[in-house]
Amino acid sequence: MGAEGGGRRRPLRVAASAGCCAVLLAGCASMPDSGDLRGVESTPRQDSQVRVFAVPPRDDARPEEIVQGFLEALTSDDPGYETARKYLTDAASKTWQPDRSTTVLADGPYRSGEHSGAREGSGEYAYTLTGRKLATVDSQHAYAPDDGSYDETVHLVRLKGTKQWRIDGLPHGVVMGKSDFQRNYVSVNKYYFASNDPSDTDGQTGAVADPVYVRKQVDPMTEMVRTLLDGPTRWLAPVARSSFPSRTQLRKGVKSLTPDDQNRLTVPLNERVDRVGQSQCAKMAAQLLFTLQDLTPTGVDEVELQRSDGSQLCVLDEAAAEIIALHGTGKPPEYTYFIDGDSRLVRMPSGGGRVPEPVPGALGEGEKALRAAAVARDEDTAAGVSLDGRSLYVGSLVAGGSLGEPVLRSDGGTEKDRLTTPSWDGRGDLWVADRDPDRPRLLVLAKGAGEPLEVTAPGLDGRIEAVRVAADGVRIALIVEKDHKRSLLIGRIEREDKEDGRPSVSLLELRSVAPRLEDVTAMSWAGDSRLVVVGRESGGVQQMRYVQVDGSTPVGSAPSGLTGVKEIAASEDEQLPLVAHSEDGIVRLSPGSQPQKVVKDGMAPVYPG
Structure with missing residues (x-):
């Protein structure tokens, strides 16, 4: 998935435009003056090297042609929206702010027209633009999912001097359908x-x-x-x-x-x-x-x-x-890790190889039976959760290393009410959630040791089922369950020292990044701003997809199809394969290749982090 070359870990997104051909948007489709509801036809998907330009309004264009031409001009590659401004009066052009926002609709926008005055010769006209919102891109170019309704008015007048129809009232920003957004934006x-x-x-x-x-x-x-x-x-x-x-x-x-x-x-x-x-x-x-x-x-x-x-x-x-x-992982991880059939932590080379070996130290020797683990990003230390989910151990990945006492215990009554799989951030701190119904907590252990610090999360509504911290240490991905639905959320990690010198960690402004998945069962970071998610939509079947931390869908191929996925592991280095725990055991998923089964008996695959 990643680009070749030093440090390039994301797919190439923008193609060269030199020598591209141009497509003109005619902007003159006919439509009735009033009454019915029509959708603005989205421009057909074009090759990434094709540039699309709009044309200005023709003389004596009818009001519906002006609205149609303006909406099509918004989807063109015209710098500064200069052609779109030709559909506006001079006063409206001076006040219109196209860079304030871009509203993305599922289709359309749909528009219906009606006379503003008592009769057609009144010199005024109005159109209502409607649609279902998918997202909004704000003035900072930040994307945010949105499922509300769009309902705005475009007002037209006939210019006194030229007798041409022009738009004199319109909402700020730009609006377009999903397909046009995907063609226009990167x-x-x-x-x-x-x-x-x-x-x-x-x-x-x-x-x-x-x-x-x-x-x-x-x-x-x-x-x-x-x-x-x-x-x-x-x-x-x-x-x-x-x-x-x-x-x-x-x-x-x-x-x-x-x-x-x-x-x-x-x-x-x-x-x-x-x-x-x-x-x-x-x-x-x-x-x-x-x-x-x-x-x-x-x-x-x-x-x-x-x-x-x-x-x-x-x-x-x-x-x-x-x-x-x-940048990202810093250096590619040497190994992929998982729990084998003997409840030990094992590893295999991340770039290839299908013969796992126990990790050096007590976690690989079977001293404690494990059900999940996390390996620090330097691959010198690992944390393991006991088979019953009650205890968290931290040990060195060196031969002869011992575990000692657990660094954390859960008092949850059942295995499902105890510790989640832990996660290491780029600072070397260890994160884990305790699902004890009587005391659910998100905890962080500085350098994987010492007294666990409870993380305050004022916006959290539900119980944390999975935790993955980004390499940067300032963003965290959570699977949160509420009312038997599991959602994927991203939160911002803020740290400060209190007046008494004790550290304080907060998780703020949680936001959903896969709003259309109502049952998320597994996830992992899969790039600097991308995650791989396993879940299903309402009434649908399980699927695996990539999502951006802003809730958008990244350009590129979806992960290889695999059924019965229970857990998924990915690296921030996008060139490395996904590793899944499915009904077939531990499976490696390389881009463009068929799934490769590694072992039948295994679970809880992880990359360092």
């Missing part, structure tokens, strides 16, 4: 750094992906640089920071950014960066490289940042960027 991760992230021994900090949607054929590279400079989206901002000084912008007069033939991008900035030191500049350039790496087929290999006077501030290439910040 999801791209912009990157920041985790706030309060203690750098590891190598001095690296963790990069945090912040997915946004931009128009794929309207200079997406320049737009991504601008939105990166604007800072993290509102949901992520409390736990992410940018190395760019506040109010940093492109130098005045810079309209477009394009890499040269050596894949080097020069980014001229304003006076806010003139006094930035080399260390900070390198972090700024690393953010840019991570953000822009997949916006062309060959990527951006090197970034030069310039001061406001045009002098060079710093230059950074991909190799140096990977040293500055941990």
